[in-house]
Every structure is written in structure tokens, then in C-alpha cells.
């Protein structure tokens with residue numbers, strides 16, 4: 452038996468309590484999961500291919516039901532960002548950015564205002580009229596982020612969003628995400644295959660293993676992103692965490 456409760460807004464955006472997932476073909480993707488995603492917290496997930504990261508993210512977004520356990524979803528507005536920016540080729544950057552708010556029936560002038568503000572936040576206010584094919588991979592990902600932000604999410608669900616970018620751009624996008632988090636204060640669930648990226652962007656890092664998919668440990672960052680951009684981060688402590696998580700994954 453499983454339950455999905457729709458709770459009033461709270462500091463907890465999503466809470467998994469003993470949540471499992473067995474697909475229709477009988478395959479158990481997730482053994483009981485206990486995890487909380489707090490408001491305004493970036494939670495990253497690392498683990499081997501097939502350990503159930505996307506399954507967990509989809510359940511957090513209410514796109515898939517648990518097989519058993521209790522899943523409480525309190526976030527009112529979710530936005531998704533995937534590896535593929537999925538921009539509409541024939542629509543301008545501005546029209547693409549407005550899209551999610553338009554679908555959600557936000558009044559047109561408000562859609563426009565939010566989209567322009569989101570494009571300003573990601574530094575693309577000067578290419579509003581461009582078409583996606585005129586943009587670099589990094590710029591397309593920025594449009595995808597702007598589109599997500601324009602719907603003013605409480606929770607960003609991000610499935611390997613920077614995986615297709617070159618290393619340099621990818622690293623800059625991680626900084627960009629932290630900057631956007633400071634501006635907007637959203638909560639985020641962020642899947643990545645890069646331990647370093649997971650540690651850089653997150654307040655908490657969920658370490659998963661497979662056979663069956665499960666959480667091995669939730670590691671609190673010793674030096675997480677701070678609201679104050681001038682607050683220094685402890686590079687040595689973060690590097691230690693990268694090594695620690697690497698050893699946990701190797702042993703799992």
C-alpha cells in the first residue's frame with residue numbers, strides 16, 4: 452500500500468518515508484527510501500547507472516507513484532530541467548522561455564514579465580529574439596534554466612542537466628546555478644554522474660547504490676553554498692567530501 456499526501460506549504464518540500472518502487476514488469480527499482488528535501492535546499496544525487504535516481508526524481512515530482520510507503524509532496528510549483536534543453540526550434544528564445552507559464556495559464560503580460568526577468572537572470576536578455584539554432588550548447592541550457600525559473604518554482608527537478616556540455620561550460624553552469632539559487636531560493640533535486648559537481652552545488656549529497664536501488668548515505672556538505680556570495684567555501688573540506696563519496700560508491 453502506498454499513499455501520496457498533498458500537504459500545505461511547509462519547509463519540507465518532499466518527504467519519502469519507506470517509499471519503494473516496483474515497476475509493472477516486477478522489477479524493484481527502489482528498496483525503501485527515507486529522504487527529505489527541505490525548502491531552499493539543493494540536494495544532489497549520485498550513484499551508478501540504473502540505481503534508481505530518475506525513478507526517485509520522478510516520484511518527488513509526483514510523476515510516478517510509489518509502490519509502498521508514504522510520499523508527502525508539499526511543493527506547489529515544480530520545474531524540470533533535463534540534459535536535453537528541449538527548446539522549440541521555430542520559437543524565439545523569449546517565446547520558449549514563456550512556454551511553461553503559458554501552459555499553466557498565467558496571464559500573458561505576467562508570462563512576458565517573468566520570462567524577461569528570467570532571461571536577465573541567466574544573462575540572455577540580449578538574445579530574446581534569436582532562435583535556438585543560433586545559440587551555443589551553454590546558451591541553450593541557460594534558456595532551459597530561464598524557462599524553468601519563469602514559472603517561479605519552489606522545487607527544481609534536474610536530471611543530469613549539464614551532462615551534455617563541455618567541461619568548462621559545465622563548471623560555469625554549476626556556478627550559475629548557485630547564483631540563481633541565491634537570487635530565487637528554490638529547493639532542488641539534482642542528479643549528476645559527477646561527484647565533484649554534486650559536492651560543489653549541494654547542501655546535501657544523496658549517495659545511492661544498486662541491486663536493489665537504495666540510499667547508502669546522505670552526506671551533509673561541510674561547506675555548502677551560502678546566501679551570502681562573499682562567504683568563503685572550504686575547498687579542502689569539499690575535496691575531502693569528494694574523496695569520501697568516491698570511496699562510499701566504490702564500496703557499495
Ligand SMILES: Nc1ncnc2c1ncn2[C@@H]1O[C@H](COP(=O)(O)OP(=O)(O)OP(=O)(O)O)[C@@H](O)[C@H]1O
Pocket residue numbers: 474475476478480498499500501502503504505506507664
Ligand atoms: N518503466 C519502467 N519499467 C521497468 N523498469 C524500469 C522502468 N523505468 C526504469 N526502469 C528500471 O529501473 C531501474 C532504475 O532506472 P532509473 O532510470 O531510475 O535509473 P538511473 O539511476 O536514473 O539510471 P541512469 O543513471 O542510467 O540514468 C533501471 O534498471 C531501469 O531499467
